[in-house]
Amino acid sequence: MDLRFTAEEEAFRRDVRAFIRDNLDPVTHHKMLDGRTPSKAEIVAWQRTLNARGWATPSWPKEAGGPGFSVVERYIFLDELHQAPAPEPISFNVSMIGPVLAAFGTAAQKERFLAATANIDIWWAQGFSEPGAGSDLAALRTSARRDGDHYVVSGHKIWQGMAHHADWMFTLVRTDQQAPKKQMGISFLLIDLRLPGVTIRPIVTIDGRHEVNEVFLDEVRVPVDCLVGEENKGWDVTKFLLSNERTGIARIGMTKHLVRRVKRLAGADEAVLRKVAALEAELKILEITQLRILDAQRGSNAADPRSSVLKLKGVELRQAASELLLEAAGPAALEIASDEDPLGEDDAEWLGSIMPNYGILRAASIYGGSSEVQKTIVAKTLLGLS
Numbered sequence: 402m403d404l405r406f407t408a409e410e411e412a413f414r415r416d417v418r419a420f421i422r423d424n425l426d427p428v429t430h431h432k433m434l435d436g437r438t439p440s441k442a443e444i445v446a447w448q449r450t451l452n453a454r455g456w457a458t459p460s461w462p463k464e465a466g467g468p469g470f471s472v473v474e475r476y477i478f479l480d481e482l483h484q485a486p487a488p489e490p491i492s493f494n495v496s497m498i499g500p501v502l503a504a505f506g507t508a509a510q511k512e513r514f515l516a517a518t519a520n521i522d523i524w525w526a527q528g529f530s531e532p533g534a535g536s537d538l539a540a541l542r543t544s545a546r547r548d549g550d551h552y553v554v555s556g557h558k559i560w561q562g563m564a565h566h567a568d569w570m571f572t573l574v575r576t577d578q579q580a581p582k583k584q585m586g587i588s589f590l591l592i593d594l595r596l597p598g599v600t601i602r603p604i605v606t607i608d609g610r611h612e613v614n615e616v617f618l619d620e621v622r623v624p625v626d627c628l629v630g631e632e633n634k635g636w637d638v639t640k641f642l643l644s645n646e647r648t649g650i651a652r653i654g655m656t657k658h659l660v661r662r663v664k665r666l667a668g669a670d671e672a673v674l675r676k677v678a679a680l681e682a683e684l685k686i687l688e689i690t691q692l693r694i695l696d697a698q699r700g701s702n703a704a705d706p707r708s709s710v711l712k713l714k715g716v717e718l719r720q721a722a723s724e725l726l727l728e729a730a731g732p733a734a735l736e737i738a739s740d741e742d743p744l745g746e747d748d749a750e751w752l753g754s755i756m757p758n759y760g761i762l763r764a765a766s767i768y769g770g771s772s773e774v775q776k777t778i779v780a781k782t783l784l785g786l787s
């Protein structure tokens with residue numbers, strides 16, 4: 402096993418770092434440094450800057466318009482974005498629907514959607530979860546019945562991240578109510594959110610921000626050419642998409658950024674610094690684990706069940722870092738965050754994002770496969786427990 406990066410990989414890291422430094426808009430960068438959310442326009446602009454460089458879609462195969470990164474290059478690229486910090490490519494477009502269309506889409510769907518997805522000419526939302534169907538996703542009830550050249554779709558989706566920015570939603574619907582197993586009879590459908598019968602309602606989360614939504618579908622007529630894969634075989638497409646979503650990395654670079662903020666606030670506070678040291682030790686262990694998994698994946702793009710460990714532990718450490726930040730800031734963290742005057746150096750802005758970020762980071766152990774679900778995967782696939 403060799404955990405060192407090659408000279409080419411180190412050179413690639415320098416290229417990425419220089420590109421971010423030279424091209425990331427300072428207002429967007431400042432918001433990211435402060436832990437605030439860039440606007441839709443800022444996110445789209447950055448994605449298009451990356452796209453012009455050929456880097457907007459790090460996980461796409463070359464044939465689909467991707468850069469053809471190795472797993473290690475993909476890791477380095479995202480690590481540099483996290484540490485800068487700069488916005489990640491939008492996961493709904495880049496990690497979820499893009500690879501699905503490349504693998505399962507018809508030639509017409511690839512032609513229609515892939516380039517527009519990379520450039521965020523189309524912003525996608527993920528319409529999977531429903532009330533009563535989250536971890537147990539196959540329990541979903543949104544129905545689609547065939548009527549000539551259309552499916553007529555009715556149902557209630559919940560927790561759609563950024564759906565208020567989205568143009569289209571990839572979604573799961575039940576097309577066979579009589580299927581013998583709940584995983585059968587599900588189809589994967591692309592829905593234009595501007596169609597009649599679609600209603601998007603905001604959910605304001607504990608951080609006071611509006612990032613997730615409910616989506617109501619009332620007799621929405623969706624053309625049949627928006628079906629991806631075969632009718633009633635959507636579960637195969639879903640498993641492919643979820644394995645990409647969960648091959649999620651530990652986002653160690655983001656935690657390092659949070660730790661840097663803690664150190665800046667903690668000053669000489671020994672109690673906090675002792676906890677920082679313990680956290681950094683755990684972070685180092687996770688980084689080595691990540692590198693071991695990456696080394697095993699060199700030359701292969703197969704999903705690795707050990708990535709569940711990365712998601713699980715990565716989230717725990719990110720949450721722990723946000724908690725330390727709160728401890729280091731103390732009552733000052735109750736300052737109200739302001740999105741006004743984004744270039745101002747006022748500490749209130751910087752401090753004001755600590756409490757909301759601490760709150761919303763609790764959700765990281767729920768989305769993308771909850772921690773309990775990850776532990777079950779680890780128990781079954783890695784520890785051989787049944």
Ligand SMILES: Cc1cc2nc3c(=O)[nH]c(=O)nc-3n(C[C@H](O)[C@H](O)[C@H](O)COP(=O)(O)OP(=O)(O)OC[C@H]3O[C@@H](n4cnc5c(N)ncnc54)[C@H](O)[C@@H]3O)c2cc1C
Nearest residue numbers: 527528529530534535536537560561562764767768771773
């Ligand atoms: C901020 C946020 C953003 C999201 N974005 C999206 C999105 O864009 N699109 C989308 O479709 N969905 C999205 N989700 C939904 C997310 O995928 C679900 O919330 C998640 O799958 C959990 O489902 P649930 O909320 O129904 O909880 P449940 O599945 O009901 O789980 C409740 C609790 O029970 C535990 N649990 C459930 N099953 C088991 C089990 N078998 N063994 C042990 N424990 C178990 C869970 O870990 C959890 O602690 C988002 C959620 C959040 C919070």
